[in-house]
Amino acid sequence: xxxxxxxxxxxxxxxxxxxxxxxxxxxxxxxxxxxxxxxxxxxxxxxxxxxxxxxxxxxxxxxxxxxxxxxxxxxxxxxxxxxxxxxxxxxxxxxxxxxxxxxxxxxxxxxxxxx
Amino acid sequence: xxxxxxxxxxxxxxxxxxxxxxxxxxxxxxxxxxxxxxxxxxxxxxxxxxxxxxxxxxxxxxxxxxxxxxxxxxxxxxxxxxxxxxxxxxxxxxxxxxxxxxxxxxxxxxxxxxx
Numbered sequence: 427x428x429x430x431x432x433x434x435x436x437x438x439x440x441x442x443x444x445x446x447x448x449x450x451x452x453x454x455x456x457x458x459x460x461x462x463x464x465x466x467x468x469x470x471x472x473x474x475x476x477x478x479x480x481x482x483x484x485x486x487x488x489x490x491x492x493x494x495x496x497x498x499x500x501x502x503x504x505x506x507x508x509x510x511x512x513x514x515x516x517x518x519x520x521x522x523x524x525x526x527x528x529x530x531x532x533x534x535x536x537x538x539x540x541x
Numbered sequence: 542x543x544x545x546x547x548x549x550x551x552x553x554x555x556x557x558x559x560x561x562x563x564x565x566x567x568x569x570x571x572x573x574x575x576x577x578x579x580x581x582x583x584x585x586x587x588x589x590x591x592x593x594x595x596x597x598x599x600x601x602x603x604x605x606x607x608x609x610x611x612x613x614x615x616x617x618x619x620x621x622x623x624x625x626x627x628x629x630x631x632x633x634x635x636x637x638x639x640x641x642x643x644x645x646x647x648x649x650x651x652x653x654x655x656x
Contacts, residue, residue: 432583469647469650470634471647472646475642475644516583516584520642522642526597526599527591527596527639528574528586528597528599529586529645530586531576531583531584531586532583533582534583
């Protein structure tokens, strides 16, 4: 069965500091991994995805994520946080060989960037 | 259309009533997904469509929930005999294909409140 875990309900970081939002997954075979962001009163927006290849994936708004197969992790990172990055972040996974095309989402991590 | 459109945006109903939620996906998107987001929680998979067929409806919580899609376009999620625990935001998303690592485009959601 596919699953994804976001161990932190909330992450607080000072503006200008680096940020990390954690995600671990469980899926058979090589995973497809995604990050989405949900701003208040707005729909979920795609940030980045990993399919194969380079373990460091760059996405929108200066975000990047690092795929680590041995640790089954896909942590979201940004070198310098902005107050406007404050939002709810979701990690999602799908196993290409799982027999279904559904995406499983984590429970979300609320990022709060403090001025 | 330019984006995924959901209606109604807000629905307040009495316990025991039936409700229908509608999703208009992006034109040409063959895959359509329904998720439920309870207050303060993550996205819970309900069902996905590939064309007009639903290969995976494993997330539907009970037989009170059903969904259909016609013309490889509009989808309707129906909840019969609503209960208070059905209160949530129901999110629809579409993607070009079901196969592959396609990005989901989400609608703004339909907020359902069952009194």
